[in-house]
Amino acid sequence: MSTWDWQVFCKETTSGDVAPSCFGSGGDITYLDWLLSAWGWTLSVSVLALLVALLLGSLMGILRTTPHRGLVLLGNAWTELFRNIPLLVQIFLWYHVVPALIPPLRGVPSFILVVMGLGLFTSARISEQVRAGIQSLAGGQRMAGLAMGFTLPQTYRHVLLPMAYRIIIPPLTSESMNIIKNSSVAFAVSISELTLFALQAQEETSRGIEVYLAVSGLYFISAFAINRAALFIENRVRVPGMIGGGGH
Amino acid sequence: MIEIKNISKWYGAFRVLTDCTTQVEKGEVIVVCGPSGSGKSTLIKCVNGLEAFQQGDIFVNGTSVGDPKTNLPKLRSHVGMVFQHFELFPHMTITENLSIAQVKVLGRSRDEANERGMKLLDRVGLKQHAHKHPGQLSGGQQQRVAIARALSMDPICMLFDEPTSALDPEMVNEVLDVMVQLAQEGMTMMVVTHEMGFARKVSNRVIFMDQGSIVEDATKEDFFGKPRSERAQQFLSKILSH
Amino acid sequence: MLALDFAFFTPDVISGYIVKGFIFSLQLTLVAMIGGIVLGTLLALMRLSGKTWLVMPAAAYVNTMRSVPLVMVILWFFLLIPLVIGRPLGAETSALITFTLFEAAYYSEIMRAGIQSVSRGQVAAGYALGMTYRQTMGLIVLPQAFRNMLPVLLTQTIILFQDTSLVYAIGAYDLLKGFEIAGKNFNRPVETYLVAAVLYFIISFSLSMLVRKLQQRIAIVR
Numbered sequence: 079m080s081t082w083d084w085q086v087f088c089k090e091t092t093s094g095d096v097a098p099s100c101f102g103s104g105g106d107i108t109y110l111d112w113l114l115s116a117w118g119w120t121l122s123v124s125v126l127a128l129l130v131a132l133l134l135g136s137l138m139g140i141l142r143t144t145p146h147r148g149l150v151l152l153g154n155a156w157t158e159l160f161r162n163i164p165l166l167v168q169i170f171l172w173y174h175v176v177p178a179l180i181p182p183l184r185g186v187p188s189f190i191l192v193v194m195g196l197g198l199f200t201s202a203r204i205s206e207q208v209r210a211g212i213q214s215l216a217g218g219q220r221m222a223g224l225a226m227g228f229t230l231p232q233t234y235r236h237v238l239l240p241m242a243y244r245i246i247i248p249p250l251t252s253e254s255m256n257i258i259k260n261s262s263v264a265f266a267v268s269i270s271e272l273t274l275f276a277l278q279a280q281e282e283t284s285r286g287i288e289v290y291l292a293v294s295g296l297y298f299i300s301a302f303a304i305n306r307a308a309l310f311i312e313n314r315v316r317v318p319g320m321i322g323g324g325g326h
Numbered sequence: 327m328i329e330i331k332n333i334s335k336w337y338g339a340f341r342v343l344t345d346c347t348t349q350v351e352k353g354e355v356i357v358v359c360g361p362s363g364s365g366k367s368t369l370i371k372c373v374n375g376l377e378a379f380q381q382g383d384i385f386v387n388g389t390s391v392g393d394p395k396t397n398l399p400k401l402r403s404h405v406g407m408v409f410q411h412f413e414l415f416p417h418m419t420i421t422e423n424l425s426i427a428q429v430k431v432l433g434r435s436r437d438e439a440n441e442r443g444m445k446l447l448d449r450v451g452l453k454q455h456a457h458k459h460p461g462q463l464s465g466g467q468q469q470r471v472a473i474a475r476a477l478s479m480d481p482i483c484m485l486f487d488e489p490t491s492a493l494d495p496e497m498v499n500e501v502l503d504v505m506v507q508l509a510q511e512g513m514t515m516m517v518v519t520h521e522m523g524f525a526r527k528v529s530n531r532v533i534f535m536d537q538g539s540i541v542e543d544a545t546k547e548d549f550f551g552k553p554r555s556e557r558a559q560q561f562l563s564k565i566l567s568h
Numbered sequence: 569m570l571a572l573d574f575a576f577f578t579p580d581v582i583s584g585y586i587v588k589g590f591i592f593s594l595q596l597t598l599v600a601m602i603g604g605i606v607l608g609t610l611l612a613l614m615r616l617s618g619k620t621w622l623v624m625p626a627a628a629y630v631n632t633m634r635s636v637p638l639v640m641v642i643l644w645f646f647l648l649i650p651l652v653i654g655r656p657l658g659a660e661t662s663a664l665i666t667f668t669l670f671e672a673a674y675y676s677e678i679m680r681a682g683i684q685s686v687s688r689g690q691v692a693a694g695y696a697l698g699m700t701y702r703q704t705m706g707l708i709v710l711p712q713a714f715r716n717m718l719p720v721l722l723t724q725t726i727i728l729f730q731d732t733s734l735v736y737a738i739g740a741y742d743l744l745k746g747f748e749i750a751g752k753n754f755n756r757p758v759e760t761y762l763v764a765a766v767l768y769f770i771i772s773f774s775l776s777m778l779v780r781k782l783q784q785r786i787a788i789v790r
Contacts, residue, residue, distance in 0.1 A: 162772035163765050164730035167744060170761045178758045221376045222413030226427035227403025227479065236426055240417045262637035266736060273639050277737070286647045290640065298635045317417050319461020 086285040087113065087292070109279055109289075116275035117296050123192055123261045123271060124300070128254055130197025131204050138201060139208025140234060153205060160202035166263050169195040173267045192264045200257050207249045211242035244315055251308035255301040262297075272296060327352045327483055327514050332382035333372060335365075335538075342368050343379065344538045350483070355515045357525040357546075360535035361561060366518045367410075369535070370485050373516065374398075374405045387482060403431045406476030406484040410492050412468040414460035420447065420471055421456045424478050432479065439478070446474035450504050466497030473504055483514035490521060520565060526550060534558045576754045577763065585753075589746025592660060596742065597729045600667035604728075605721065607668065608675030613705065615680055626676070633673035639737050641670050646738045659740035663732075671728055678720050682713030719783040726775050730768065743767070 087110040088100040102108045107115075134156075142153035160168070172195040177183045215238060223233030243250075265274035276293040280286040328350040335343040343365050350356050358366045371377040373384055375391045375398045384391040389401055414423050424443030428434045434442070447453050450470040452463075460468050469489060476484060486505065490498045502524050509515055509528040519525070525532055525546060532549040534542035534557075542549065542558045553559050614626035633641065645666040650656050686709050694704030714721075733744040744764055751760030 158773060158776075159769070162730075162769045162776065164733040164744070164768055166733045166736060167761070167765050167768055171765055174757050175761050216411065216413075218409055218411050218413045219415070221371070222407075222409060222415070224376060224399070225374060225402055225405075225407035225409075226475075227399045227431040228427065229399045232399075232430060236430065237415055241415075244417065259637040262639040263734070265639065273637065273643075273737075276640065276643060280643075280647070290644055290647065294636050294640055294644075297637055297640065301635060317461065318459045319463075320416060320459075 082288065083285055084288055086283050086288055089283070091282070109283065112275055112279065113272075113292060113296075116270055116272045116293075117300075119189075119264075119269055119271040120258070120261050120296075121300060123189070123196065123264055123269065124258045126193045127196035127200060127261065128257050130193060131200035131253075131257065132250075133201075134198065135201035135204025136208050138205035139212070140239075142205065142209045143212040143238075144230070153209075157202045157205045160198050161206075165196070165199045165260055166266060168199050169263055169267055171195070188267050189269060192261075192267060192269055196257065196260060196264070200253060200260070203253055203256075204250065207246045207253065208242065211246035212238055214245055215241055244317065247308060247312045247315075251305060251312075254304045254308065258297060258300045258304065327354075327387060328373060328516065329385040330369070330373070330382075331384065333369070333379050333384065334381035335368060335372065335377065335379040342538050343372070345382070346535075346538075346540050347382075348533055348540060348543050350514060350516055352514055353512045354530045355509045355513075355517065355528050356531050356533060357529040358516065358518045358533045358535060359520055359522075359525070359561070359565075360541075363537075364535040365538040366535045367487050370487050370516060370518050373485055374402045374407060376407075399431070403427070403479055404482045406479060406481035408469070408472050408476055408484065408486045408489045410488040412460070412465070412472045412492075414468055414472055414475070416460050418459070419456070420452070420458055420460070420463075423460065423471065424475050427475075428478055443474070443478050446477050447471070450474045464497060465493045466500045469493065469497075469501045470504055473501070473508070477508075483516070484508070486515065486517040486519065488518050488520075490519065522550075522562075522566060534561065536561075572759055572762075573756065574759050574763070576756055577759075581750055581754070585750040586743070586746045589741055589743040592741060593729070593732045593743040596663055596667055596732045596735070597725065599664050600671045600728055600732075601725045603668035604671030604675045605679070607672035608677075609679045609710065611672060611676035612679035612683055615676070616683055630673045630676055633670055634677075638670060638731055639734050642666050642734060642737050645669070659735065659738045662738060663735045663740045663742075667728070667732065671724075674724055675721065678717050678724060679713060681720075682717035683709060685716050686712045715786070719779050719786065722779045722782070723776070726772050726779070729775075730772060733768075 085096055088096045088098075088108055090097055090102055090106040090108050091112060092106050097103065097106075097108050100108060100110050102111050138153040138156045140153075141149040142157070144150065163171075169192060172191040173188060176191070177186065219237055219241070220233060223237035224230070228236065261271060262273040264271050265277060268274065272293045276289055279289045283289065330346055330348050333343055333346045334341065346365075346369055348356075358370065360366050368377055372379050373386065373391065375396075379392065382392070386401060386405060390396055391398075391401065414420075415426070418426065421440060421443060424447060425436065425439035428439035428442060429436055444453065444456065447456055450473060452467055452470055452474070455463060455467065455471075460471070463471065473489075489505070490501050493501065498521070502521060505515075505517070505524065506528055517524070517529075529546050532542070532544060532546050533540055534549070534553070534555070536557050541555045542553060544553070549558070550562070553562060611626045611630060614622040615630070617623060636644075642663065646657075646659070646662045649662055649665060690708055690712065691704055694708040699707065732742055735742050736744060739745075747760040747764040748757075751757040754760075
């Protein structure tokens with residue numbers, strides 16, 4: 079195996095010259111510039127998809143715990159549908175099939191389609207967590223809320239959801255870390271994110287190991303940052319007197 | 327105040343309540359007892375519509391519970407309920423537990439709600455714990471807060487579902503004391519409990535249930551003096567033997 | 569609205585394009601499942617051994633695998649294996665090796681939880697009967713751990729089956745690739761991706777129903 083060549087990141091992508099500052103100038107960009115912009119795409123796709131997933135996943139998870147059969151069925155069907163088709167196939171559906179079947183969506187940028195694809199895929203998993211979180215609260219809490227004269231939506235808003243979300247912070251954290259990793263499938267529809275960068279830069283520079291190490295490192299850092307943020311949130315919302323709580 | 331008329335309830339094919347009829351007059355204290363699985367908790371939860379029933383109807387202050395057009399949240403806001411496992415909201419402080427429904431359901435101002443809450447908290451002797459969360463209180467203290475929470479809605483009657491059976495023995499009396507005081511002030515109460523001392527002291531009538539039916543519905547003098555049914559006699563001898 | 573036309577899905581097209589890819593996807597799933605569970609069990613035993621020189625490398629391996637996207641792992645192995653063995657390797661073989669080693673990390677976490685779910689008293693009972701470590705693990709602990717975790721292991725296998733589609737990154741000929749090529753050759757990408765999605769759904773959904781049934785059976789046996 080040959081020696082390391084980290085200078086590859088300072089090369090300009092068109093000329094192949096090494097830029098002294100390691101950042102491109104005069105219209106050309108270096109591989110480092112490209113890497114950082116790819117990281118930006120990965121983070122953008124992940125964060126937006128996470129928002130979509132949290133919103134729809136929460137809604138579907140909540141529906142599955144209501145006393146209305148129709149709503150339960152809808153939530154269940156949604157969850158099973160998006161959980162049982164591989165993510166890559168779902169991305170292809172969004173990219174090739176949805177615009178073909180729904181003409182108004184033809185002009186939508188592929189970035190948005192990938193966000194929807196990754197978001198809906200993850201919403202099925204979050205719906206599972208939300209449902210489990212609500213069901214882990216003893217049925218008594220629901221009754222106590224209703225007995226106070228709360229309507230069902232108020233019972234969810236003030237009684238069930240605040241505790242359910244606290245309980246499911248750990249699994250939601252790992253889903254958030256998963257979404258960063260799963261955003262890598264966006265390469266398949268030419269989103270210029272980290273994995274596509276890895277494939278193309280490896281091809282162009284033949285310094286695959288350096289390129290892959292940098293990309294893997296950025297995935298790791300991104301997931302780690304989410305993990306820390308989640309721990310911070312978990313500590314902030316901890317309820318005194320509960321297990322692991324603050325005491326008197 | 328509460329009229330229960332020919333209530334029957336099934337879980338699938340299993341019949342949990344069979345043709346239950348009774349009533350609670352204003353200011354009355356009714357104790358409901360019976361072996362576990364006799365349907366007494368289910369019956370009391372039917373009163374404010376927390377459990378649905380398939381036959382019969384219940385009227386609270388003249389309002390039908392079984393009528394689909396009835397505004398159940400509104401009805402429940404006038405009926406206080408205390409649960410076996412307290413069911414305080416664990417993520418809120420005691421103050422918030424006492425004020426949230428006053429603000430969100432009754433539309434009171436936050437200041438008004440807090441003032442009413444503090445008054446009731448003082449009454450159950452827990453004023454100094456107002457800033458704490460439920461998990462930081464003992465079971466007995468939590469149940470007293472739960473009673474104060476129900477009272478904060480100015481209910482026209484109170485339902486108690488085995489309020490002392492999840493408590494350590496040394497905490498039972500602090501809760502019963504609050505309930506006795508409430509009864510003596512004239513609150514209309516329906517209480518599912520095995521505390522026969524409480525029944526003797528303040529109840530007007532005792533209802534004995536077995537296998538989903540009301541077997542005995544008598545004044546406390548009659549119930550403790552000469553229970554008619556054999557099952558009630560057996561139950562009493564078991565529960566009073568120690 | 570585009571008119572869908574599935575008429576080109578003749579038996580010839582199916583046997584020509586789809587079956588080959590389907591067989592590889594199944595093969596990849598089975599090899600990675602069996603290899604992954606065996607390796608994963610070894611990794612789990614290493615992590616629970618209490619010996620630092622075994623715990624550390626096993627933990628490092630599992631955590632590294634779990635912190636990198638599977639697509640990147642597939643690319644890494646496709647790059648590294650030829651460097652190590654000194655000759656190029658087909659995408660399919662590379663995928664078989666990658667998935668086995670990658671899934672081992674995930675199965676090991678499941679087996680670790682499974683082993684920990686067996687009470688300490690069982691280990692003590694094994695030793696008390698004069699069994700060695702190997703016998704206690706092999707005859708007492710692992711069978712129970714495996715049985716307790718069977719539904720979770722199978723659920724992971726369903727995820728694995730879905731993940732096999734990611735060999736797209738190195739161009740291996742799997743089920744999805746079969747559909748893609750058929751779609752390109754007949755200029756019917758919309759229909760082929762739809763059928764692919766339905767097929768994946770039917771397989772994954774029926775397998776997860778089976779796992780749910782199994783779970784209930786196990787719950788009853790306990």
